[in-house]
Amino acid sequence: MRIVIAAFGALVLSLNAHSAGVDYEETTTKALAAGEPAAVVQALEKQIYRGNLVAARQLGLMYRDGKGVVRDYARARKLLKTAAEAHEIRIAYKFGIAEAQYELAVMLRDGIGGKADASAAVSWFEQAAEQGNVQAQLVLARMYIDGAGTKRNSERAFVWSSIAATLSADAVQKEAERTRDLAQRQLEPGQLTRARNLIKNWKPRTS
DSSP, X not given: OHHHHHHHHTOOOOSSHHHHHHHHHHHHHHHHHTTOHHHHHHHHHHHHHTTOHHHHHHHHHHHHHTSSSOOOHHHHHHHHHHHXXXXXXXXXXXXXXXXXXXXXXXXXXXXXXXXXXXXXXHHHHHHHHHTTOHHHHHHHHHHHHHTSSSOOOHHHHHHHHHHHHHHOXXXXXXXXXXXXXXXHTTOOHHHHHHHHHHHHHOOOOOO
16 A cells, blocks of 8 residues: 555656646556555545645546446546636646546536536536647537537637647547538628637647
């Protein structure tokens, strides 16, 4: 158990949520394979107490997937929300972890672990999209087209699907392009010009 706790404690938080998340995922997988689920939970909870958002996301995913613990969607929501929340005084992740924002939004949209709340899901998808999360950008574009959890807004759908198309490849890029083309057909010339200006000036939000 001490080895597991030391392994998690030795992880240095990266300013890149993805790389830090990969480190935690690898450490978690190795510890679980060694048959130490209780030690993993203890180590992650210790890191969470210290304000480690990456650890909060990792434990949230464990509860969501029932990986090493009894599946608990409500607990997963709570932990992912901790990892997703923005806090201006943080040095790192002051806008929250984009992956956690996306994962929480999916649970809210689909009613996993509680009542479905499409409106709240849109808000979290939006925050993840602003940080450059392509999955969130594409889902958000579809929600704006369908008016799911928000008013129909083809202009916003065009903006997010266009950005997603430039940041992705292969099947995801093709899906983004289809969504973009669908949204474009619903726009007036003035709306299209405004949307293109927004795309041109858009930059991912970073800490």
